[in-house]
Amino acid sequence: MSKANKTMPNETELYDLADLFKVFGDSTRLKILFVLFEGESSVGDLATSLNMTQSAISHQLKILKVNKLVNSRRDGKLIFYSLADEHVRSIIAQGREHIEE
Amino acid sequence: MSKANKTMPNETELYDLADLFKVFGDSTRLKILFVLFEGESSVGDLATSLNMTQSAISHQLKILKVNKLVNSRRDGKLIFYSLADEHVRSIIAQGREHIEE
DNA sequence: TGAACATATGAATAGTTGTTCATATGTTAA
DNA sequence: TTAACATATGAACAACTATTCATATGTTCA
Numbered sequence: 339m340s341k342a343n344k345t346m347p348n349e350t351e352l353y354d355l356a357d358l359f360k361v362f363g364d365s366t367r368l369k370i371l372f373v374l375f376e377g378e379s380s381v382g383d384l385a386t387s388l389n390m391t392q393s394a395i396s397h398q399l400k401i402l403k404v405n406k407l408v409n410s411r412r413d414g415k416l417i418f419y420s421l422a423d424e425h426v427r428s429i430i431a432q433g434r435e436h437i438e439e
Numbered sequence: 440m441s442k443a444n445k446t447m448p449n450e451t452e453l454y455d456l457a458d459l460f461k462v463f464g465d466s467t468r469l470k471i472l473f474v475l476f477e478g479e480s481s482v483g484d485l486a487t488s489l490n491m492t493q494s495a496i497s498h499q500l501k502i503l504k505v506n507k508l509v510n511s512r513r514d515g516k517l518i519f520y521s522l523a524d525e526h527v528r529s530i531i532a533q534g535r536e537h538i539e540e
Numbered sequence: 541t542g543a544a545c546a547t548a549t550g551a552a553t554a555g556t557t558g559t560t561c562a563t564a565t566g567t568t569a570a
Numbered sequence: 571t572t573a574a575c576a577t578a579t580g581a582a583c584a585a586c587t588a589t590t591c592a593t594a595t596g597t598t599c600a
Contacts, residue, residue, distance in 0.1 A: 364557085397559075429537065
């Protein structure tokens with residue numbers, strides 16, 4: 339080993355990790371996740387409850403999905419999004435603990 | 440309550456939370472934090488071990504400090520930075536768990 | 541005091557990102 | 571099939587961000 343020590347992840351993991359945190363680093367996406375904490379929701383309902391356009395929500399949902407923070411299922415014309423796993427909750431919970439000090 | 444439900448944080452907390460995650464959303468800052476996981480380090484040593492300019496590291500350390508992720512102490516000409524608290528470790532650990540699936 | 545060293549900082553720039561707008565895709569019901 | 575509805579997507583633009591460069595600030599030692 340030259341510059342990195344034993345606990346430094348490799349470049350790929352570092353970038354993946356940074357990318358993951360970037361996803362959490364936007365208040366619109368956080369709002370979507372907080373809504374989904376309560377249960378699945380359709381795109382239109384998310385747009386309504388967050389008072390944003392359908393397009394903006396859809397773009398952000400795509401980012402959340404690509405990063406595997408949410409899943410989706412279609413039911414007729416509607417598409418319902420839901421939390422992908424519990425890491426989402428715990429990461430956000432740790433973040434909240436940090437800022438409440 | 441109108442648009443927000445009982446678990447939705449207020450706007451201020453949401454923005455603070457997004458800002459916190461933004462700090463983690465950069466690979467240079469993550470690298471700095473991983474080095475600091477091993478113990479405190481001076482600005483120059485960080486620059487050397489990460490193979491980056493002193494200025495770039497200093498700018499990023501400022502962001503980490505403003506967001507209370509690191510502390511600093513001066514010892515002569517050197518300034519040593521260290522992790523501010525254990526939330527930093529746990530947030531990053533949760534992130535790593537998520538991407539390793 | 542002045543030189544040498546370590547760190548911080550402001551301005552500039554290139555690259556990235558979130559939203560909007562227009563429109564495309566997909567689904568249902570008549 | 572066609573209209574109406576729900577969602578996705580691409581392009582464009584404004585806002586933001588990380589690095590570089592030049593230089594300022596702060597510290598030590600001779």
